[in-house]
Amino acid sequence: MYFLLIGVAALLLKYMEIGPVATLSWWIVLSPFALAVAWWAWADKSGYTKRREIDKMAKRKQHRIDRQRDAMGMLSAKKRK
Known part of the structure; x- marks a missing residue:
């Protein structure tokens, strides 16, 4: 770019x-x-482009999981900080 x-x-x-x-x-x-x-x-x-795309999707997925766990009150004390 x-x-x-x-x-x-x-x-x-x-x-x-x-x-x-x-x-x-x-x-x-x-x-x-x-x-x-x-x-x-x-x-x-x-494969550089594909790796970056997969990493971005994994971060988005983990953020979604953490957000849902936090909403249910299941997020660990370590990640709440």
């Missing part, structure tokens, strides 16, 4: 000819988009 933000900012600066970005080559200005594609390909291939 950061690569996309950097790429859009660089693209706007290049198009509007603002600052030192105006003198840069288009290849350099567009390179963050290629890096974003490479990052997403690596994240999907390595």
Whole structure:
């Protein structure tokens, strides 16, 4: 996501000819988009994206269980703090 933000900012600066970005080559200005594609390909291939999704779901599930236990008065003293 950061690569996309950097790429859009660089693209706007290049198009509007603002600052030192105006003198840069288009290849350099567009390179963050290629890096974003490479990052997403690596994240999907390595399983990084899926692991983050599973971790997020596990945290959400545990929060829901803790909330229900607290409502029933079954939450341990350690977790009440």
